Amino acid sequence: MLAGFPLTEEQQLVADTALAFARDRVAPGAAARDHDGRYPDELLPVMAKLGLFGVKVGADDGGAGADAVSYALAIEAVSRSCAATGVTMAVCNLVADVLAGYGNGEQRARLLAPYLAGQRGAGSFCLSEPHCGSDAAALSTTAVRDGDYFVLNGTKQWVTNGAYAGLHIVFAKTSPEQKSHGISCFVVERGTPGLIVGKTEHKMGLRGSNTTQIVLEDCRVPTANLLGDVDRGYAIALANLDGGRIGIAAQACGIAAAALTEGVRYTRDRKAFGRSLAELQAIQFAVADSAIDVDTARLLTLRAAAAKDAGSPRTARESSMAKLFASEAACRVADRMLQVHGGYGYVEEYAIERLYRDARITRIYEGTSEVQRIVIARETLAG
Ligand SMILES: Cc1cc2nc3c(=O)[nH]c(=O)nc-3n(C[C@H](O)[C@H](O)[C@H](O)COP(=O)(O)OP(=O)(O)OC[C@H]3O[C@@H](n4cnc5c(N)ncnc54)[C@H](O)[C@@H]3O)c2cc1C
Structure with a gap:
């Protein structure tokens, strides 16, 4: 692909798989999806089947078990044909990486495996809020412990895949008096009462991708869906x-x-x-x-x-x-x-x-x- 950067057999295989997918499935509808602002919904199960949902996730967890170079080649190949599909895929992989890296055994079996098998739709990563993006640690969504649940309240902004995600990775303050050391990370599943897909953004570009607000109104998330330790969630975002x-x-x-x-x-x-x-x-x-x-x-x-x-x-x-x-x-x-x-x-x-x-x-x-x-x-x- 690039003189001076020889690829291993495995990297070439992932790149070729992504290139063929991009050429045969992604490119043909790219202009129409952009024109209509239509999400590449029908491509998600194909992506999952080809291992493009969790390129870097280990095979034991249902991922492709490839490396970061393979991942970069795959995202480039898909984005060449359709950048909107590229970012859809990139966020799905980000969610898979977070679940694989920070989910315990039970969470990986319950959430990650079906997600990678294409059974949970897309994934979303909810960090930014209406008042903060670069200064993400200034987020104001809160999560308050109530027995076996955390109750989440707040609004997330610019959520890629927001309306199509079955799993949302949500960052919320568990110790509001702390800044980055008071944030926890949760998986909020589609259908959880209080999880509301808000306004859809009408964008200048990437019009085939989906960008929404995600509103959390007394959204009760089981403690079993906390990723990592309480108050240690910002490290997950940074990592x-x-x-x-x-x-x-x-x-x-x-x-x-x-x-x-x-x-x-x-x-x-x-x-x-x-x-x-x-x-x-x-x-x-x-x-x-x-x-x-x-x-x-x-x-x-x-x-x-x-x-x-x-x-x-x-x-x-x-x-x-x-x-x-x-x-x-x-x-x-x-x-x-x-x-x-x-x-x-x-x-x-x-x-x-x-x-x-x-x-x-x-x-x-x-x-x-x-x-x-x-x-x-x-x-x-x-x-
Ligand atoms: C289409 C789209 C999809 C997105 N998808 C997601 C997603 O899936 N999940 C998610 O969590 N977020 C997502 N984002 C949010 C994105 O990451 C933020 O928009 C970005 O981080 C910038 O934050 P902001 O928009 O709040 O701008 P601000 O942080 O308010 O920045 C405004 C301007 O000030 C500059 N600035 C800020 N601080 C400094 C500084 N210290 N020094 C110099 N300049 C500074 C910035 O560079 C920028 O030019 C998405 C955004 C868009 C538009």
Whole structure:
């Protein structure tokens, strides 16, 4: 896939599986789903069957048992065809990783196994709230113990897969006087009284993905659905940030690569002043700069994933660099390749219009570009 980054047989197998799924099942409906704002509901069971719901989860728990490099390749492949399906899949994997990493044996058997078998729908990760995203530890949803239950109250904002999730990972304050040391992590199952799917957001891009509020009104969650220890939930959110950032970096790589492919195809076909656009040096420079952006984004993303696979204790710097560079590169490439389309880049008949809109969110979620710069600077200054 990328010169200078040889893949193992297993990584190639996962990449090939995801590429075939993307080509045969995801790509054909991508433009229509975007136009109609339609969620890729019908693709979820196929994803689950192919092991793309829990790529990094061990085979004992029903996952594909692959590594972070394989995961990045799979997210890139799917996002190349449809970034909305890419983020749907990325959040489903994030939920699987949290359950596999922090669920006890009973929870993994009861919740994770059927989820990975495609029997619980999508998963969602409810951290952000209307008043806080970057400063997530300032969340104000509360969880109060009442016998064998915790009673949850609050509103979660920007919940990807919100309306389609069978399992919601919800972060709530169990010790409101503490900030990050007073947060616990719960699994709230679809159908739990008091769990309400709120407003659906109408987005600029990723229109096929689903983004809602999740409202918790005296929502009684059994203590059996607490993940990890009370007041230790924020560590779960932080521990999964690196993996989440690699996933979004990979999504951005997919968008950038698709934009370059669309641009190159167009410049070969379109004529101006008696020559194809591809023969004009100004266009060639846009292609060259974009090719460098795509390869650099991919190398940084695969490096971050490989560092995780190698068990490096601190991969925040690598993950943040990959996420920052790949997301900004995706926006640059989509912008350049829209420009080479001229007026046709501005209408939905050409895929570049969707890619341009889809690219923009990658600079915002899973930590904004500003937050990534803070992390990179902190890690670099710490030596
Ligand atoms: C489509 C979509 C899907 C999402 N999916 C999910 C999801 O599934 N689960 C979930 O929990 N969240 C999700 N999010 C939320 C996302 O992670 C947040 O939007 C993001 O973290 C930014 O938070 P915010 O929107 O509250 O912006 P704010 O934190 O209010 O930031 C506003 C601006 O201020 C800047 N800023 C903030 N603090 C600093 C600082 N210290 N220094 C410099 N600049 C700063 C930010 O970079 C940004 O430019 C999603 C968001 C969107 C739009």
